[in-house]
Amino acid sequence: MTSPAPDLSVEHGVNLCGANTFGLPSTAATLVRIRSPQDVRRVVDHPVYGVARKLILGGGSNLLLTRNLDEVVLSIEIDGIRVVEDGPDATLIEAGAGVVWHDLVRWTLDHGHAGLENLALIPGTVGAAPVQNIGAYGLEVGERIATVHGVDLITGRAVEITRDQCRFGYRDSIFKRELAGKTVITHVRFRLPKPWQPVLGYQDLERRCQETGIAQPDARTIFDWVCDIRRAKLPDPAQIGNAGSFFKNPVVTAEQCRDITGRDPHLVFYPLDDGHCKLAAGWLIDACGWKGKSLGRAGVHPRQALVLVNLGGATGGEVLTLARAIQESVYGRFGIRLEPEPVVV
Structure with a gap:
């Protein structure tokens, strides 16, 4: 019998087929929905969940499930996007780890903040972005991250990790190595530099510039191009x-x-x-x-x-x-x- 978990959203026997973009069959024996940093601390302090093995689940877009999960699955659902600072040299934007990545990219452009447009339509969530150091069309997200905020799964303490401390590499970061399974990312802060400069050194984007005659596209145009190119090349997980x-x-x-x-x-x-x-x-x-x-x-x-x-x-x-x-x-x-x-x- 599992100990009670006051103030935590806990479910048992959860079908994860819809929680991974491959649509693979798997069942989580115990799933805890994480909607705030406080929820992570409650898990750490829990007499059963605190000492159990854990698996962190974001959007399920970088996961290959081959079995049912006996670990306590932490489903990261922390929402919210805000401008922390809008200065002369850069705009600092914070997003919750559960925000859909493409929604963040679109939000930044809708609010006049360019810099993430090359990363449009990448599946997954904000919290997974620094783990994988997602990248596409000449840009890696590590180039735009200021700090990553989270909670230590051992101590329950808040942690703040700078861009340099993340040790970003090609599809790599400290979160895949020393901090793998040890830190729950709750928020990410992005630094979007000013003045904005387009990133166009990728062959597909150079070809679009030539085809359209637009030598200096704005951020929204690059966003639209990237979406078109990705849809033409990559299948939609909602379809297959x-x-x-x-x-x-x-x-x-x-x-x-x-x-x-x-x-x-x-x-x-x-x-x-x-x-x-x-x-x-x-x-x-x-x-x-x-x-x-x-x-x-x-x-x-x-x-x-x-x-x-x-x-x-x-x-x-x-x-x-x-x-x-x-x-x-x-x-x-x-x-x-x-x-x-x-x-x-």
Whole structure:
């Protein structure tokens, strides 16, 4: 019998099929809805939940559920967006961790604050954004984060983590390493610099500039372009279950890149400032013949090989089996190990 949890919203035997964008079957034995930092502290102080294993659940867009969950699932539902400071050099905006990421991007533009438009339509929530250091079309969210606020799951104390302390990397942060499962992110503050400068160094955006004749698009135009491009390339999780890009684009040395292009001259890659090269994982998967293929009820999207999809009724195990088959195939041909983006539970 579970101890009572006054002031906490607790549910048992919760079906999580609708709480993960893959639409995978899983049941949470205990789910606590977190709607404020105080709720996290109540969990920490609880005689049962405080010592139990916990799993933090945001929008479920970066999660591969392969089993039912015995952990106490903390569903992060903290809302609210506000301008903290609007100064001459930057605007500081705070958003609750449960805010839908795309809603925040749209809100900033609707209120005249540009700077996040390249990250439009990325699935997930604000609290998950710094964990994954989400990025798209030439911008990573770490470039716009000022501080991340949360609660320590051991002590219940409030924590404030600066951008430098987050140690952002490509799809990486301290929240995926030292602080993984130890800190619940409750709010994120974003610094949007002034004067605003468009980020247009991505091929698809450069092509739009050429096609439209708009050399200096405003933020709203970039937002609209990014939405159009993403909708054309990536399937809507509301239509077919998926978690967006399933694999990270591997980063290799220039020598490794030359070796691969010597054998496969059509390899798609992007030189990085530090001399390394980022390979297009989607191209590697497509080159191995996986686009549009399936194993059981899990498949590779026919328009974008980087996206694995639930064809209907798939289990997490089926998606994982497909992912491992793709990894083996790419390693066998290119000697490159693909790393999944979603957290496998």
